[in-house]
Amino acid sequence: MAIPRETDLYGPVKAYLEGQGYVAKGEVGAVDVMAMRGDEDPVLVELKLGFSLALIHQGIARQTVTDAVYLAVPKSAGKALKGNLALCKRLGLGLMTVRLRDGFVEVLADPATFKPRKIPKRKRQLLREFARRVGDPNAGGATRVGLVTSYRQDALRCATYLVDKGPSKGAAVAKETSVPSATRIMADDYYGWFERVERGIFMLTPKGVEALQAYGQVAADEA
Secondary structure: OOOOOOHHHHHHHHHHHHHOOOEEEEEEOOEEEEEEOOOOOOEEEEEOOOOOHHHHHHHHHHOOOOOOEEEEEEHHHOOHHHHHHHHHHHHOOEEEEEEOOOOEEEEEEOOOOOOOOOOHHHHHHHHHHHHHOOOOOOOOOOOOOOOOOHHHHHHHHHHHHHHHHOOEEHHHHHHHHOOOOHHHHHHHOOOOOEEEEEOOEEEEOHHHHHHHHHOHHHHHHHO
């Protein structure tokens, strides 16, 4: 099987555009495909065998000429297609794919001004976490592993109380630490720090002791 070339995309894209009533020509100036229909603004298409930052830059550069800019890649562009489709929409770029075996062209997105859909639930979650977070225990850009969330801060409060007082009732831990969900946190034992010794009574595990040592300064700040 012959190795695909960018020129293999040209014929199908040209035929598609001409089927829409355009006159299409290749390599006009620095543009891979340019198409005109009456007095309308030109349609510009950049052809590539796969997505790359260079292709995105080309598309953005063509937007200084017209809003009608498309990127065209083979249908076999793979898993990157979905993510790059979202990127194209955000940048106002159109996207089309070409099925090389038969030249079928599919337009996945037309150029348009992008307005991201807001998700109120995500905003509420962020605002809640921000409000509950005590201090600023994490450096921005740090790995997600081991980050100090408000939940972890509450668990550290519970662990600090238990290491000082020994096995305790959940209600007492909640009252003394000002963590209303203390009993649930210790019962769920998400981190493996707590162990139920009797009904409603919890103790700290060796792993919990290690956590207090690892997060010592944070735990001290919480106390």
